[in-house]
Amino acid sequence: MFRNMKIDIETVLDNDPAARSKFEVVFTYSGLHAIWAHRVAHWFYKRKWFTLARFISQVSRFFTGIEIHPGAVIGHRLFIDHGMGVVIGETCEIGDNVVIYQGVTLGGTGKEKGKRHPTIGNNVVIGSGSKVLGSFTVGDNVNIGSNAVVLREVPSNSTVVGNPGRVVKRNGERVGDRLDHTNLPDPVVEMLRDMQRQIDELKAELRREREQTRQERQEVRSL
């Protein structure tokens, strides 16, 4: 147990450049407190002391703002940064070396029964505010962008962003036909350009008409 606690402290120091000392980490990192409380709650949950397990989880939620259901299975070296608003569901499974930021939900869609929460692979970063909803797998080495809403399986070695979440990078290569948002056509400018073109055409036609009238008048005078 103490070896695991030591690893948890080292995980914080490795992941957070702002963490200065073990002392500071132990006493001020609510993500760490939530993980430790979860270990105790999970121990009771596995022995079917469900209410006591839930009670520990809720006390931990009260102090840390992080709700981890006692049934959730979490791997080694999980780092919950800031943590406030994190919710991890009962049937969620989390691999090793995962980083979770504040406001993340690993939840269900409300439509499933039994296993209804996601399975997260190893070396996954789940950005702040993102929601991963449903009983699918998020592969290894996945980055989930802040505020993404992920509703289906994510292959390993990829980056998912947006709502609904879509894979924008796989094995380091950009994928999909995302629009080039910085070079989108501006409809107002396009319309003004079109009006300018029509005005130029009308001016040229008027000039031609005037020239023609002037020549006709000269011909009449010379007669």
Ligand SMILES: CC(C)(COP(=O)(O)OP(=O)(O)OC[C@H]1O[C@@H](n2cnc3c(N)ncnc32)[C@H](O)[C@@H]1OP(=O)(O)O)[C@@H](O)C(=O)NCCC(=O)NCCS
């Ligand atoms: C997704 C993330 C992990 C970067 O992963 P990455 O694999 O390095 O991806 P890239 O930075 O190369 O971005 C790939 C594309 O996704 C876009 N993108 C990145 N993050 C995004 C997000 N959160 N929402 C929407 N689009 C995003 C990028 O603009 C880029 O688009 P482009 O290909 O059109 O230029 C990172 O952007 C992120 O969101 N991290 C979460 C950090 C966080 O929550 N911090 C809180 C600290 S308190």
